[in-house]
Amino acid sequence: MQPTRTEGPDYYHKVVDCQWACPAHTPVPEYIRLIADGRYDDAYMINWKSNVFPGVLGRTCDRPCEPACRRGRVEEEPVAICRLKRVAADNKSDVGPLMPPVAAKRNGKRVALVGAGPASLTVARDLAPLGYELVLFDGEPRSGGMIRSQIPRFRLPEEVIDEEVGYVTRLGGVELRLGQRIESLKGLLSEGFDAVFVGSGAPRGRDLDIPGRKEAAANVHVGIDWLSSVSFGHIEKIGRRVIVLGGGNTAMDCCRTSRRLGGEEVKVVVRSGFEEMKASPWEKEDAIHEDIPILNYRVPKAFTHENGRLTGVTFEIVRAEYDDKGRRNLVPSGEPDEHHECDDVLVAVGQENAFPWIERDIGLEFDRWDMPEVNPVTFESTRKGVFFGGDAAFGPKNIIWAVAHGHDAAVSIHRHCMGEDVHDRPPPGFSLVSQKMGIHEWSYDNDISLDLRHRVPMLDKAEALKNVRVEVELGFDSRLGFAEAQRCLNCDVQTVFADNLCIECDACVDICPVDCITFTEDGEEADLRSRLKAPALNLDQDLLVSGALATGRVMVKDEDVCLHCGLCAERCPTGAWDMQRFTLEMTHAEQMGGAA
C-alpha cells in the first residue's frame, strides 16, 4: 500500500470527524477546549466565524457532528457538541468589541439579498467587512427567516435571534428592507445591483389533498404556516385534541407547540415506521417526554367532518415490505381502518420551494423539478451574477447548511464583483503545530474523562407546557459544561508519525489503549485491514500507513477509535510520534483579499 499522503488539508481534517461532518467545518474540538478553559468569548467567536449563529445553532442545530463524533464509537454516546456551543453563547461577556470593525471605506459594490434568513445573513456577514453595500429584502416584518418564523420560542428565545441577527446588521453597509417581498427578479435586476443572492428558503408547506380537506378546512392547518402564525403572535390557541401528520422536525415542533396552546391530547401520526422518521432522534425523545404518542405505519385516508366541522382523521394501517433492492414499500396490512377523533389537524408532511417571482425568460434555467440550476460549488445560477443558497438552492435542509452555502456564495459574489473567475477558489489553509510542552506535558488535557454524556437540565414539564414562549431547555451550567467538554477526545490533536525516526521498539503498540497501531508486513489495504492488532472494519475511517521502516515493515494506524490521548507520543523514545494540532482555515470571502 502507498504511504498515506498527509500533505494536503484533507487527511487530518477527516480525522476530526465532527469538523469534517459539519457543513461549515466548525473547529469543534478547539472551541470545546476553550469552553473547558472558561474562555467563553473566544469559544463563541470561533463559532461565530464558522457558523454565524452560535446561540441559535447551540439550541436548534441538526448536529451532523454528533453522529460522526468519535466518542460515540468508543463508548455509548457522542459528546453533546451542540449544547456545548450554547454554553459558550450563554456564558460569554460582551463580544461586541470582538466583532470585525466596520469597513474603513465602501468598495462601491451593491448586492441584493432576497430573504433575511440564515443564508443571506451569512453572505452579509462575510461581505460587509469588505465594504460591500448589502440590501436584504424579506416579506416578513422581522428578520431571521425560518429561524424566527418556524422554530418555536420554547426552543429558541427571541432575544437570541435578535442578538445574533444584530451582530450581522451592525457590521456596516447592511440595510434591512423588511415587509418588502420581492415579486419580480427581473425588476430587482433592473435596479443595478452588482450581484443578487437568493436565500428565500423553501417557504411552501406541502398540503394533503385527501377527501374532506376542503370541508374541514377551518381546522386543518399547514404546519409551517401555523408555526409562523404562532411565532408572530397571530395564533394563541388550538383545540383540545390535535393530530399532527408527518414525521419530520416540523411535525415535532407542531406537536410540542400544540401542547402549549391548549392541546391536551396531542398525537403524531406517521406513514413510515418510527425508526425511519425524518425527525432527529432527540426531537422525537423530547416530544415523547411531553406525553405525545407517535403512531406509525398509518396513512391518512380522509378527514371526517360534520356540519362543516372537522371530527377526525381516518387512517389505513400499512406495513413495510422490502424488495430485492432493499427499497421499502408500504402495503396495506389488511387490518380495518382506524378513525382518530380530533379538533384540529396540523399537516407537516414536507415543504417545497416556490419561485413564482422569478421570470423564466431572464437566462436563469430551471430543471425538470422546477428548481433553479445552481452550481454546487460556486452557487451561481445559469445567469451570471445571480447566486442561490440555503433551502432556495437545493431544497429543504437546515440552518447549518444554509450557513455553509452562504459562506461559499459570498466567496463567489466577491470574485464576481472583483471581475474574477468564480471557479477560481483557493483550497482551505491548514497548519499542524506540535503540542509538546515538556516531557509529559501537552498543551491540551490528554487525560480521558470516563463520564457518560451529561443530560441537559430541563424546565419542569408542567411549567414548560404552560407557556409557548418559555424556553424548555435550561442549558448546561458552567460546571456541567466543563464536565461535558472534558469528554471531547481532542481529535484535532493529531498523531503524526515520522518513519525516519522510528526504531520499531513497539512502545506505542504496547501502550495504545485502543489497539490502533500495528507494525506489520506491507500489503494491499483490504489485506492490511484484516491483520491489524484490532481489525480495521470501519471502512469510512482511514489508515495512516508509513513508508518502509528499517525492518521492511510498515507502521499502520487505524484512525477509527484513536483516543488522541498522546500516550504513543509519550512512550516513543525517539519522537517518531508527535501530537500536532490541526487547524483548518476555511476559505471565506475575507481571505480572498482584493477589496476594501
Add this chain to the structure above:
Amino acid sequence: MTYIAKPKLHHPALTPNALGYLRRDYEGSVSTLCAGCGHDSISAAIIQAAYELDLPPHRVAKLSGIGCSSKTPDYFLGNSHGFNTVHGRMPSVLTGANLANHELIYLGVSGDGDSASIGLGQFAHAIRRGVNMTYIVENNGVYGLTKGQFSATSDRGSKSKKGVVNHDAAIDMVSLALQLGATFVARSFSGDKAQLVPLIKAAIRHPGPAFIDTLSPCVQFNNHAGSSKSYDYVREHNEAVNRLDVIADRKPIEVDYEPGTTISVTQHDGSVLSLHKLAEHYDATDRIAAMAYLAERQAEGEIVTGLLYVNPDPGDLHGALGTTGRPLNSLSDAELVPGQAALDRINAGLR
C-alpha cells in the same frame, strides 16, 4: 514514564476469553520505565499470553528481585499475587512459595543484574532443583538503573554508550540453564511478540523449570552502535531455530506449514507444542545437541532464538521430595500434627 493512567476505554472489538476477561483486564498499573524500554514489550507479551491462556489472575504469583526488570510485575497482571524480594533472592522466595503451595502458577521475573550477578547462585539452584516455574530474564546487558555500567551478560568486546570496551567474558544464561537441568529453555527478543508470546504460553504450561532469556534493549543506555544488545544488533543477528504455536486443549492448528517441517511435542498436561522448524536438523528435544549448536552459533556472533530445548515429561521439586501434593494452607491440624505414634514411627525408622 507517563503521568496519566492508560485510559480505561478500549477497542470495541476486544473479545473476552473463556473466563470473561478482556486482554485489558490483565494489565497492571502504568509503567514508570523509560519510553521505548524493551521490558514494557515483555510485560505486554505476558499480558497477551495470560489472556490467551485464560489464566485466572488470582491463581498467578509473580515474583521479582531488584532492578528495572524487577519493577515490571507492577505493570502486568494487576489482580495477581506479587512479591518483590531482596536483590537476587527471587529464586529462593519463589522456591519457598512453590513448596508451600504448588497449585499457583509461578512467574519469576528478573534481569541480567538480578540473575547473572548478585543472584547467580540463587538462579542456579532454583533451576537445578527443578522448581515448576516460568523464569523470565529481561536481559539488556546493562545496569540501566545505575546509569549504564556493563552487566554480567554484556558481550566481551561490546561498547558502552560512552565508548568503553567490555573486557569481561559474558555469562550466557541459556547455556547455564541447559547445563543446570532446566527442562524448557528458550531465548527471544522483546521486539518480536510473534515469537515471544507463544514461548511464554508454552513455558507457563510446562510442568517444570522453564527459562526464557529475553533480549530487551535498554533504549537509554544500551541501544547504540557497538552494543550487542541494541534493537538493530539483535535484529541483524537474530537466528530463530523454530516458530512455536501452543495448542492448548486440542484447538485446531491455525498455521499451515510445509509438511515435514513441523513437529509436535505433547507436554505432560496435554498441551501440544507445534514447532515449525526454521533451522534444518535442529532438534529441540536433544539437550546435548542444543548446547553444541548454541556454542557454535555463538562463536559466529549469532543470537540463536526460539524454543531451544524442551523435555516433554519433566519431573519437578515436589516429585523429587515426595511432598504431600496439597497446598500447606489446606492441611488440617490433624494432618500437620500427626501425634506421638507417628513421631515414634519416624524415630524408629531412624534407629
